[in-house]
Amino acid sequence: MLRVLLPLLAASAAWAADPGFELSGRLVPRSGASVSLFGSTVPxxxxTLANVDGSFHFKKLEPGMYTLSVFIRRRGETRRTIEIGPGTANSKGRVAVTLQLKDSDFVYATSLRRHIVxxxxxxxxxxxxxxxxxxxKDxxxxxxxxxxKHLERAVDLAPQFSAAWNNxxxxxxxxxxxxxxxxxxxMAVQQDPQSYEALVNLGGVLVTLRKLDEALDYNLKAVLARPNDALANAQLGFTYFSVGQYDLAVKYLEHTRELDPANFSYPxxxxxxxxxxxGQRDQAAQMLEDFxxxxxxxxxxxxxxETIAGLRAPSH
Structure with a gap:
């Protein structure tokens, strides 16, 4: 993820750590599924497992950005960004989401691999x-x-443990x-060259470290592997932005917005x-309003x- 976004991420992480929020979700159409929740900006x-009616719950959550992963047998995996905080929760601290799932939302072959030993x-x-x-559990x-400490012990015992290195x-x-x-x-990529998670994560940190030639290579590979993965598209867009190729940056960042409008990369x-x-004032204002x-x-x-108001004001 781009270094220029880090002050913004720090601002979002500045919320008080109150582990009193809950996430209550429902899958439509209802389906049995394994549901995972990952911190996007904090570890x-x-x-959990979805109930027969497609509902699922997570409790004792701190405010912040999370990635929700839904895996359904024979369909694959889909991911969405969820924001937990006062602005998205009701008076009892509960955030309610309904996921309208379409076949086009799922990545099948690569995600299935993650669930096979x-x-x-x-x-x-x-x-x-x-x-x-x-x-x-920690x-x-x-x-x-x-x-x-537990992850370092895991890779000490099994240096080939790609998932632990990635974690x-x-x-x-x-x-x-x-x-x-x-x-x-x-190390994660070296131990398992087929690991998509390690591939896309390496592409992200290379952008942050300004190793842009290598970042472009890895992020292109990630988009080719999963054309509809929001993170891969975001990072490729960030890479093109960093090298001044704005038309390509817009292409992939706009696709990120289509795939996951609340994505934690803030496209x-x-x-x-x-x-x-x-000088496209209207489009610039639209981006901030959408954000x-x-x-x-x-x-x-x-x-x-205030910035939006300035952009919307008649120019003289």
């Missing part, structure tokens, strides 16, 4: 798998230090330890910059509204 991981996975000793599972309680890289990235994140993501903010530079619709708790919302 967190939790898992591979030969390499079978070679990982039970002690390493246990440490990995313990780390996920993350569900926001206990990052303990999670890191360590994600935590390092969210803690702004970008060199360590790059190291972990490279509207870079699109706002591009449209502003081009505030998706992120009502944004700390700088008042300043953003």
């Amino acid at each position: 967190f991981s939790a898992y 591979s030969a390499r996975q079978l070679a990982i000793p039970e002690s390493a798998l246990r440490s990995y599972r313990d780390a996920q 993350l569900s309680r926001y206990d990052v230090d303990s999670a890191v 360590l890289g994600t935590i390092a990235y969210q803690g702004r330890k970008y060199d360590r994140a790059e190291e972990c993501f490279r 509207q903010l870079l699109l706002f910059q591009i449209y502003s530079r081009r 505030l619709t998706r992120h009502p708790d944004w700390p700088q919302a008042d300043k953003m509204r």
Whole structure:
């Protein structure tokens, strides 16, 4: 993710850590599914099963951005960004979401692979798998230090454990330890070149570290592997923005908005910059308006509204 967005991410992370929120969701059409919730900007991981009516629940959530993953047998996986906070919750702290699922929302072949035990996975000793599972329990309680210790033990016991390396890289990235994140993501890719998660995450940290030639290569591979993955499209758009190829940046950032309008990469903010530079005031204002619709708790919302008013004012 781009370094220019880090102050914005820091602002969103500045909300008080109140683990009193709940997420209540429903799948339409109703279906049995495994549902996972991942912290987008802070380390967190939790898992549940949808009920027969398609409903699911997560409790004791801190405010912030989360990625919701839904896996349905024979359909595949789909992901959406969910914002948890005062602006999206009711008076009891509950955020309600209804996911209208279409076949085109799902990635099948690559996501199915994540739910099948591979030969390499079978070679990982039970002690390493246990440490990995313990780390996920730690993350569900926001206990990052303990999670890191368990993950480091997992890769010590099984250096080929790509998922554990990827998890360590994600935590390092969210803690702004970008060199360590790059190291972990490279290890994850090395140990399992077919790991999409490691591939797209490596592409993201390379953009942050301004290793743009390599970032372009990895992010192009990610988009080719999953053309409808919002994160891959966002990172490719960020890469093109960084090298000044604004037409291509707009193409992939707009596609990100179509796929996941509330995506934690905040594509509207870079699109706002591009449209502003081009003197496209109406489009620039639309991006900020769309952003505030998706992120009502944004700390700088008042300043953003002032900017919108200025863009909407008649020019002389």
